[in-house]
């Protein structure tokens with residue numbers, strides 16, 4: 001099915017979120033939508049999915065104008081959408097989830113489960129999804145839950161599938177699998193609109209790329225463009241994709257973890273007897289496949305999760321004896337993995353969210369009430385510094401785009417005097433320009449002498465930021481890699497080595513295996529992408545377009 005968006009305009013108060021946007025998606029095309037945070041990508045997709053009524057413009061399907069009064073109309077017309085936060089009910093089975101809310105219901109609304117089960121199996125087999133129709137949603141990894149959402153859309157005959165930042169919550173392996181699935185869907189004639197901030201993925205899979213900036217289409221880019229070209233087209237300036245930092249000058253082991261264990265209610269050891277420290281003036285990155293205890297480790301440091309054994313000390317003070325509030329007051333900056341549950345209060349304003357942990361202190365407290373002027377002035381300053389795009393600091397934070405909400409959390413947590421910074425997935429959902437800024441701020445915090453603990457599943461981020469890398473597997477630290485020491489050796493730290501450690505291979509063995517891989521390649525391959533480093537920037541290993549010649553981008557003038 002051919003999809004055409006013509007002159008789509010969507011206005012929120014004084015803000016023009018979509019300004020006469022034109023977009024054509026051909027049948028069986030993977031069309032990537034790139035744009036900085038707040039550019040208007042999700043808004044445009046919400047218009048296409050019938051969630052928003054456009055203020056101007058029209059949608060055409062196979063040349064016929066259509067008008068959607070809600071998602072039901074969009075689904076009936078062949079549009080499917082997989083949201084970032086899945087809409088699945090944990091206690092339902094896959095078949096029940098797929099059956100929920102659409103027609104295969106019998107008399108009196110009884111779900112035709114057999115029909116749903118049959119469709120799940122048929123679609124799963126056809127595209128190699130490996131999804132069991134009788135599995136419970138709550139037992140499935142995130143990547144499989146996402147496939148259930150895709151099956152749900154396909155079972156309703158979606159011809160155009162919208163994937164809004166589908167890889168933000170996936171492991172690298174799940175991402176590769178999703179990219180494979182997208183290729184299969186394309187072969188079957190399904191069109192895909194793919195929103196992502198990860199340029200590597202865009203280059204790997206997109207047939208066409210449209211770039212949006214401040215609500216307007218600013219150009220089309222070729223999938224053979226380099227990441228640097230795509231980045232500058234997205235944010236309108238050149239972006240340094242690697243972090244520049246001086247060698248660390250670590251001080252004393254200010255933050256210490258000794259024999260820390262966290263046990264799940266079912267008896268599983270989530271964090272298993274961890275002992276390590278973070279020195280002032282260094283960045284320790286905790287790397288690992290999601291679900292190997294990193295989340296619990298970060299949460300126990302702030303007190304969101306209870307420790308079952310062990311000690312945590314910051315500058316000699318026992319942290320476990322203190323409340324969350326006391327730990328924040330002791331100078332812990334904390335960026336949570338899940339922004340929506342632990343990072344912001346959705347109904348509070350942007351300004352209020354920026355003082356969540358400071359509301360009863362100077363200069364914001366005025367007796368038992370707040371000083372609105374001080375709260376607003378703080379918000380203006382912080383949002384400008386972190387480039388948060390908003391209409392008014394008094395608007396609810398829920399009106400912000402995902403990336404801008406993340407920047408509010410970062411601005412709040414990184415703007416106080418810190419004695420320890422703990423940040424989980426700090427740049428999740430951020431555009432490349434914002435990532436560059438946040439990484440610089442993290443390095444500045446380190447250079448200020450603060451111990452910094454970053455939990456990240458993004459290997460690029462880990463390789464860019466870390467002075468030391470602790471790799472976690474099944475609740476334990478497999479090994480701690482000293483990046484400077486490792487780089488002084490022949491091979492340096494590679495993705496291969498970290499990848500092996502993330503699968504539980506001990507550090508020395510992982511180093512040896514990675515070196516062997518490199519010697520097979522014959523040249524240094526520090527990023528482990530299978531392409532020797534001396535080669536010019538080339539398409540990613542999973543690229544479907546095998547060319548090394550970047551095609552210039554075409555940029556439209558902003559009117």
Ligand SMILES: Nc1ncnc2c1ncn2[C@@H]1O[C@H](COP(=O)(O)OP(=O)(O)OP(=O)(O)O)[C@@H](O)[C@H]1O
Nearest residue numbers: 012017037038039040041042043399400401402403
């Ligand atoms: N319901 C709403 N009310 C008011 N403003 C909104 C609403 N939804 C979106 N906006 C604003 O519209 C603009 C575009 O937001 P949108 O979510 O479409 O951006 P995006 O390109 O998807 O960004 P990101 O990459 O950060 O997810 C933002 O400035 C946002 O604050």
